Amino acid sequence: MKARTMDWSHRNTAVAPEHPVEVWTGYDFPDRHNKYSRFHWTWKDFTGTDFDQTTGKTELIEFDGKKWDSRVSKEEDNFDFIMGG
Secondary structure (H helix, E strand, O other): OEEEEEOOOOOOOEOOOOEEOOOOOOEOOHHHOOOOOOOOEOHHHOOEEEEEOOOOEEEEEEEOOOOOOOOOOOHHHOOOOOOOO
């Protein structure tokens, strides 16, 4: 997949051109055996993430063809990016 590296302080601003990335965005919780939901998360369910397995770098990356949601706090230009922590 391809993505853009974004500025953490100005999250709508790309700081690197689009480039290939490898990310972990597949979640299916196999031990639940679809008990609570049959939904299986893929990269299509996310706008971006903060780690590129290809480079081993923690950076804010926005997936190709995606944009952060504009209906969120304007902190750091756009506070859409949320990952568990």
